[in-house]
Amino acid sequence: MADDTQYELHQILENAAFAPLDDRAFLRITGPDATRWLNGMVTNSIQSLAPGEGNYNFLLNAQGRIQGDGTIYRDGDEFLLETSTSQVESIQQHLDRFIIMDDVELSPAYTEKQGLLLIGAKAPAILAASELPALDPLHLSHAKSLLLLAPAAGSIPRYELWDDPASIALLRENLSNAGAVEVSSASLEQLRLIEATPLFSQDIRDRDLPQETAQAHALHFNKGCYLGQEIVERIRSRGQVHRTFTAFRLIGDLPTLPAPIEANGKPVGELTSAALVPLPEGPTLLALGYIRREALDTHQPLTYAGGTAIPRSPGTS
Template identity: 50%
Template sequence: MISPLANPESSPSQTPDSATQLAALLEGAGLSPIDHVGWIRVTGEDRVRWLNGMVTNSVQDLQAGKGCYNFLLSVQGRIQGDGYIFAEIDALLLETASEQVPGLMALLDRFIIMDDVELSDSSARQSGLSISGPVAAALLKTIEFPAVPSGELERQIVTWNSADVTIIHAYSPLVPRFELWASPETAEALSRALLSAGAVTCDSQSQEWLRLLEGTPRYGTDIRDRELPQETGQTRALHFAKGCYLGQEIVERIRSRGNVHRAFTAFRLEGALPAPGALLEADDKQVGELTSIAGIPLPTGSVQLGLGYVCREALERGVPLQYPGGTAVPIPHPFNTVEATKPSSASESSERV
């Protein structure tokens, strides 16, 4: 499939550099093809009850057009995948990374016993665009897009230029973000219209920088199948009053006993930029690891940032965290893109994480 942003007449000199793209995402509007997302469609009379028993959030509370973030767990409470579930009148839609689709389909299928539930991979039906940034909603209105959802994880199907377009107000802790899903032809038309209105084409590098600035973990990179839900800090994926689900006993045991021993944390990195997987040490003991790392050219000045895990005891004590070649200073996330370049003490920052 041709990317919705493909332009056979463009040249490398016409493509903004990654720093310009990031500035557009933070201060204007950046447009990217969504080429890494897959969809699992869940149908059948028992779909709501059944899927509610498979994921960590409350699917049974979703009204049509609403969504929620979820983990899928093993019996031991370890995270096997993640995704957003949206309710339609006659179906539930699970949006996840495309590489997760086969594994999650197999995992879910094993638990369909006597249930009236059917799973289907609907990933290839539509093309997707992401429009992100402070002026993203304004640009959509400029091209006479008929509706822009105001609430996070709201999903609507509208008509634009006589074609159906699904718009989702995506999870957006730092800047507004919207997903547009349509036929390949309509997606290309939307792309041309938004670029003409002032959106800037953005590649995967600038989107990755935005993810680190948000402090959003990615499954397969920051979240692995050995992590427990509370270790990731993603409480938005958990519902503690929904009843039983796969892995719920472990999640509830952690909640009732208090915090886990390690926490997903954002860091400012002072020193050489390490490789992902670099270990964190305090008092000559291993206390954590860095899972995502990047030097990011912010409009206010470059900064080295990382995401990873660290022992809560080390955070609470505010001890210096060392990695090979430098120091990791815990800082809040999502990042204040102005404050992130200013020096701060590890003890002051750890109190805010």
């Protein structure tokens, strides 16, 4: 298994790979008031999106706590919200509560389609060779019955391709013939740790504040009012939050999550994700979590039950 994931991770980092997308779901937002209403429900600027463009968003409650996340694309005069299957129902319920006098409708979309992720350093070249439309990050395109998405979820290029099951089966064959290798969810999880991309419900919880997650690309400070904005602006005016999302390299045992982090015997944070990653320099324990800023800024030695946690920059070991 270790040799398999090492090979798969190498294909992602140096070549191209593909994997089924079975953890995504879509909501379509329509109606004459959709732009104004949706802009007031999420943390990024929806009204500034051109057709085909998208951006990453948080959905907050009135206390500024994160209730969900997703990427929103403008699809003509409508909007398409892509999120994980585990939270699509709760997001729809959250949004439904705030449709009062607004002419807005929410409905599931693309439930009949299957998804395929194309990812890797050479993924753009394979996409171009397939004669599919070129996509910039955070972009949407329709090609016949095929829906193409280019989420900006990390440093490695990636594309989502959605179509009927028969077409996706043929596409898998074509990608394989073009040199792409099918990879496992374990390898994609290892890449997520390398890139330090937080996962909602694991690294981002409904008690977390937007600025604590270090996902500045989810926030727009000149877009106008939205649910939870008062808290976000209060934090901004204060200058910083007390803790921040951080990537770590671990020396020791694989922790049981969530794992408290201590400095000088005092709790200063927690690890929320961790895995053994087969990096070129050797198997390395990588983790994600939160740390209090004073412990991070003063470079205090950090420990967890079973080892030592060393802060690192995303994309490095």
